[in-house]
Amino acid sequence: METRHHHSRRAFLSQTGKVTAAYAVAGLASGAAQAAPAAPPQTRPMSEAGVSKLTDQHYCLTEVRLEEGFERDGEIVIGTRTALYTLEIKAGKIAALHPAGAALPAGVPCYRAHGQLALPAMRDMHIHLDKTFYSGPWQAPLPRQGKTILDMIAREEKLIPQLLPTSQQRAEALIALLQSKGTTVARSHCNIDPVSGLKSLEHLQRALENHRDDFVCEIVAFPQHGLLHSKVDGLMREAMKMGVAYVGGLDPTNVDGAMEKSLDGMFQIALDTGKGVDIHLHETNPAGVAAVNYMIETVEKNPALHGKVTISHAFALTTLSQGALAETIGRMAAQQMTIASTVPLGSLTMPLPQLSEKGVFVMTGTDSVIDHWSPFGKGDMLEKANLYAQIYRGSDEFRLSRAMAIATGGVLPLDDSGKRAWPKAGDDAAFTLVPASCSAEAVARLPERSATFHRGRMVFGSVGVA
Incomplete structure (x- = not known):
């Protein structure tokens, strides 16, 4: 949908x-x-060492949970696979998605999402x-x-x-x-x-x-x-x-x-x-x-x-x-x-x-x-x-x-076949972090949002210091 x-x-x-x-x-x-x-309103920092303001034009956000595909029992979708990534953000865009453990660009400041799920920004x-x-x-x-x-x-x-x-x-x-x-x-x-x-x-x-x-x-x-x-x-x-x-x-x-x-x-x-x-x-x-x-x-x-x-x-x-x-x-x-x-x-x-x-x-x-x-x-x-x-x-x-598409202007992490559609390198760095395992859980359980990003700027909440 x-x-x-x-x-x-x-x-x-x-x-x-x-x-x-x-x-x-x-x-x-x-x-x-x-x-x-x-x-x-404000939420509590994700950790005592968290930061609530980012001024960097180029930074990395580590430990971001992204959806990778559907788990199926025959033709029935029974779950959603996820993995942790680092989002490299530069000039308001997602410059790259680095798998967990990959070498990150030298000299670029890093912050932590603490394994929270990234969802597309709401509209x-x-x-x-x-x-x-x-x-x-x-x-x-x-x-x-x-x-x-x-x-x-x-x-x-x-x-x-x-x-x-x-x-x-x-x-x-x-x-x-x-x-x-x-x-x-x-x-x-x-x-x-x-x-x-x-x-x-x-x-x-x-x-x-x-x-x-x-x-x-x-x-x-x-x-x-x-x-x-x-x-x-x-x-x-x-x-x-x-x-x-x-x-x-x-x-x-x-x-x-x-x-x-x-x-x-x-x-x-x-x-x-x-x-x-x-x-x-x-x-x-x-x-x-x-x-x-x-x-x-x-x-x-x-x-x-x-x-x-x-x-x-x-x-x-x-x-x-x-x-x-x-x-x-x-x-x-x-x-x-x-x-x-x-x-x-x-x-x-x-x-x-x-x-x-x-x-x-x-x-x-x-x-x-x-x-x-x-x-x-x-x-x-x-x-x-x-x-x-x-x-x-x-x-x-x-x-x-x-169902989440109605809240995001049609942007979904996975397409109907289960292939990742968002985020991709070159996309606007516009997303929100939530303590959920997947978007289905987020829609059903309505977790609080921990941080919101708009064009690479954190406009609400906090993230951890790497």
């Missing part, structure tokens, strides 16, 4: 498309929204870094029952001004959380609305600039309050000039009340600016199916959009008959459209395996870590792989190892 996944806020899991969630304004006013972010491809409550005082959302998406927009219009003063610091705290979970690549949606204007975007860009050497993030300009409903076409176009990578959108029928006009507006901005599209589509009623079909038709008519459109959540796919689903997936695959799913729990089971098998790239993300939509996110992409394995009955060694 070489997929990527994403999914919507759990507030949209009901089949009616209605959502409930609210945050206690009184609690925010008393300091919850503007409290200074806490220090990012959080649907998150909202700009409006998180993370790092502030605990506050659960108010009951959701009976609230529509428009109710949520009204609530957010009151919350955003209280979040803006600390939004940059909170975004940076959340980035640190992601790094502590092995994630160094993300796609973040960022509010473009009449309340915050372009300030949320400005704050997020400052946060990302402070992490330009240890974290990569592409931004989606997200009209959370509706492209038409909040009249932000002009603001969206300004955001495109500020370096945003994707044009966002939101439920064109439930929010904007005019499916074709809303989608046309979104796609026109993308066509005019040469950007991609990543739309939140939570609608599960016939309007959601109509929106999916209209988007596919639009991409089919506009070659410039080919390979540049992501539908986040796409709950409408759960309502299709098998025949209609197969046809829709085939058309999406032909246009290289992408699905972003958070692998949701609930009554709607997304056809993620079918999408992947037919060539639609599926990716996942945290969405909400903690905010007025949901308090449950942990910022852990490996947890998403675990959830995928549970939902789609992947409890055996082979399927557990395949």
Whole structure:
């Protein structure tokens, strides 16, 4: 399974498309929204002689456990073979893989991984870094029952001004959380609305600039309050000039009340600016199916959009008959459209395996870590792989190892035949170390990450001194 996944806020899991969630304004006013972010989490050093900062451009990391192949009983994969290697890292790349005991380059500093397993770096491809409550005082959302998406927009219009003063610091705290979970690549949606204007975007860009050497993030300009409903076409176009990578959108029928006009507006901005599209589509009623079909038709008519459109959540796919689903997936695959799913729990089971098998790239993300939509996110992409394995009955060694692809953008240590696919000399030195025997165990048991590396830089945790 070489997929990527994403999914919507759990507030949209009901089949009616209605959502409930609210945050206690009184609690925010008393300091919850503007409290200074806490220090990012840290793990204990791997040894008392460990180091938590590497400045070397050229170094060796010894005793790294890498996967070598599958163990089989006939045709059944029953285990994973591993061995210890030294990763020689130079200028952000893996320069060489040296077997244990091999002579290492003279004069190059060495550090120890203590036999821990290297996994590919994780990718959080649907998150909202700009409006998180993370790092502030605990506050659960108010009951959701009976609230529509428009109710949520009204609530957010009151919350955003209280979040803006600390939004940059909170975004940076959340980035640190992601790094502590092995994630160094993300796609973040960022509010473009009449309340915050372009300030949320400005704050997020400052946060990302402070992490330009240890974290990569592409931004989606997200009209959370509706492209038409909040009249932000002009603001969206300004955001495109500020370096945003994707044009966002939101439920064109439930929010904007005019499916074709809303989608046309979104796609026109993308066509005019040469950007991609990543739309939140939570609608599960016939309007959601109509929106999916209209988007596919639009991409089919506009070659410039080919390979540049992501539908986040796409709950409408759960309502299709098998025949209609197969046809829709085939058309999406032909246009290289992408699905972003958070692998949701609930009554709607997304056809993620079918999408992947037919060539639609599926990716996942945290969405909400903690905010007025949901308090449950942990910022852990490996947890998403675990959830995928549970939902789609992947409890055996082979399927557990395949499930990790959803967390890594399709990068897996072994290919389906059991041949090593990662890491190889020349690859970016982007990985995380975990106390696990193989990737199947890591997906099933969710070990803590001990260290995270991005382009050769250790951005979280510690390693031992050789």
